[in-house]
Amino acid sequence: MWKSNNSLLHVNKASANNSRQSNAVNNNISNKDRTEDVPNSRDANSIFNSDAQVSTNHTVKAIDNIISNVSTSQVLLSTAIVLIEDMNGTLHRCRALLDNGSMSNFITKRLCKKLNLNVTQVDYAITGVGQTTSNVKFATNFKLLSRNGLFNTRISCLVLPEVTAKLPICSFNKNMLEFPTGLELADPSYNETGSIDLLLGSAIFWKILHPEQNQVLNHDIFLQNTKFGWIVTGTLNLPQYNAKLISCLSTSEVDSRLSKFWELEEVGVTKDLVQMSRRVTENNSSKNI
Known part of the structure; x- marks a missing residue:
């Protein structure tokens, strides 16, 4: 019934005798085929907080373009407001993307620093759409809770500079959709473009689902009940709008x-x-x- 909404990432751990490949069609994450000594948490946190910058000689030019009437619809991905417990036991609200197509959980470096979470060093190669590859060097773990008290667990996350772009792609008026009364939405601001702090993968996704599901009248939008509240997902028809495209041209080569x-x-x-x-x-x- 559910399909992967996000072209994100999968992780396979390499072993000395056998290397397993993910069954995912679109993408995967794999360990590099070598073993490294993992520094202790104190060393990892020092490196993580150093904010070392890599110098480049690239000359980059940004070009702004206005594209008219780029789309009349957008896909809504499932988001939820959840709670994360920091090192002092204080709870913080964050916005999570729910993705049953991801084998791992991800958190932004920004939120990890804000909550002062302990990190450990890891070595993962992440392969995404078009076989683009980047490396993950840090991981962390923390307690995750729902706002309604129905769910809590301890999870591990890989740390990325950014999890994904702001979602949804563009904000829209809630009045476009008629929901049944009395629903507790997992993300009350599901219609407002905003940053994503956390991605919760398949292991969490299937634990939070309830059986109830409703389709919004006259729309390809679905409401799915979860332990985080009702999530909103599907394709939304929108009036035509203008989009700003920023193109970056690197002239170093x-x-x-x-x-x-x-x-x-x-x-x-x-x-x-x-x-x-x-x-x-x-x-x-x-x-x-």
Whole structure:
């Protein structure tokens, strides 16, 4: 009944004798085929909080474009407001994306730092859409609770700079949808574009489901009851709107190649001048003789 709504990530642990591949169709996460010593938590936290920046020589130009009438619908992914317990036992609200297509849980580095959660060093290679790969270097664990007190568990999360883009893609008026009265929504602000702090994967997703489900009248929108409250998901038809597209153009490689080209040209011109000078000198010498 449920399909994966998000092209996210899967994790397979490598072993010395056997390497298993995920059955997921679209993407996977795999351990690198090597074993490393994992530093203690104190060392990992020091590295995690150092905010070391990688220097680059890239020249990047941002180009703003306005695209008119880009879409008349958008897919709503399931979100929920949940509670996370920090190191001092204080509860914090955060916005989670529920994804039954992900084998792992993920948390943003920003929230991890805000809650001062302990981290450990790991070494995972994450492969996403188009076989793009990035590395995960840190993981953490914490207590997760629902706002209504129906669910609590301790989970492990991989730490990423960002879990996903802001959701939904664009905000819309709640009055477009008519819900049954008395529903406790998992995310009361499901219609407002906002940051995602946490992604809860398949292991959590199937634990929180209740059997009740309703379809919103005249829409391909579904309400699913969970221990977090009712989640909203499906395809929403929207009026046409203008979207702003920011394109980034990296010119580092072009600059580098042009630089090398001019260097080669300069060397060639210098050689030609030297050879010409020698020929003139030789001609003058032969005339004088």
